[in-house]
Amino acid sequence: MNRSYRKGPYINNHFSKNSIIPSFLINKTVVLHNGNTFEEVTITSSMVGFKLGEFIKTRKPFKYKK
Numbered sequence: 001m002n003r004s005y006r007k008g009p010y011i012n013n014h015f016s017k018n019s020i021i022p023s024f025l026i027n028k029t030v031v032l033h034n035g036n037t038f039e040e041v042t043i044t045s046s047m048v049g050f051k052l053g054e055f056i057k058t059r060k061p062f063k064y065k066k
Helices: 013-018
Strands: 029-033 038-042
Touching: none
Parallel strands: none
Antiparallel strands: 029 038
Protein backbone atom coordinates (compact mmCIF):
# COMPACT_ATOMS: atom_id res chain seq x y z
CA MET A 1 0.00 0.00 0.00
CA ASN A 2 1.39 3.40 -0.96
CA ARG A 3 1.59 6.46 1.24
CA SER A 4 -0.89 9.24 0.49
CA TYR A 5 0.37 11.97 -1.87
CA ARG A 6 -0.97 14.74 0.35
CA LYS A 7 1.15 13.51 3.28
CA GLY A 8 4.37 13.44 1.26
CA PRO A 9 7.23 11.02 1.78
CA TYR A 10 8.19 9.87 5.26
CA ILE A 11 11.71 11.00 6.19
CA ASN A 12 13.27 10.14 9.52
CA ASN A 13 14.91 13.28 10.99
CA HIS A 14 17.98 11.39 12.18
CA PHE A 15 18.61 9.94 8.72
CA SER A 16 17.99 13.22 6.89
CA LYS A 17 20.74 14.94 8.89
CA ASN A 18 23.31 12.20 8.16
CA SER A 19 22.59 11.65 4.46
CA ILE A 20 24.34 14.81 3.20
CA ILE A 21 27.45 14.06 1.12
CA PRO A 22 30.65 15.36 2.82
CA SER A 23 33.74 16.56 0.92
CA PHE A 24 35.98 13.66 1.98
CA LEU A 25 33.96 11.25 -0.22
CA ILE A 26 35.02 12.88 -3.52
CA ASN A 27 36.16 10.25 -6.09
CA LYS A 28 34.96 7.39 -3.86
CA THR A 29 32.41 4.76 -4.85
CA VAL A 30 29.41 4.34 -2.55
CA VAL A 31 26.89 1.50 -2.69
CA LEU A 32 23.31 2.71 -2.23
CA HIS A 33 20.13 0.69 -1.81
CA ASN A 34 17.19 1.94 -3.86
CA GLY A 35 14.60 -0.25 -2.18
CA ASN A 36 15.08 -3.19 -4.53
CA THR A 37 18.74 -3.51 -5.50
CA PHE A 38 22.12 -2.10 -4.58
CA GLU A 39 23.72 0.34 -7.04
CA GLU A 40 27.19 1.87 -7.11
CA VAL A 41 27.50 5.66 -7.31
CA THR A 42 30.81 7.51 -7.72
CA ILE A 43 30.84 10.80 -5.81
CA THR A 44 32.03 13.89 -7.73
CA SER A 45 32.79 17.38 -6.48
CA SER A 46 29.49 18.71 -7.81
CA MET A 47 27.56 16.27 -5.56
CA VAL A 48 28.97 17.64 -2.27
CA GLY A 49 26.24 19.15 -0.08
CA PHE A 50 23.40 17.22 -1.71
CA LYS A 51 21.73 14.14 -0.26
CA LEU A 52 22.62 10.58 -1.27
CA GLY A 53 19.13 9.66 -2.43
CA GLU A 54 19.07 12.35 -5.13
CA PHE A 55 21.52 10.44 -7.32
CA ILE A 56 19.88 7.03 -7.50
CA LYS A 57 16.93 5.94 -9.62
CA THR A 58 14.10 4.29 -7.74
CA ARG A 59 11.90 3.40 -10.69
CA LYS A 60 12.49 1.04 -13.59
CA PRO A 61 12.26 2.43 -17.12
CA PHE A 62 9.03 1.48 -18.87
CA LYS A 63 9.36 -1.05 -21.70
CA TYR A 64 6.65 -2.14 -24.11
CA LYS A 65 6.05 -5.86 -24.52
CA LYS A 66 6.43 -7.25 -28.01
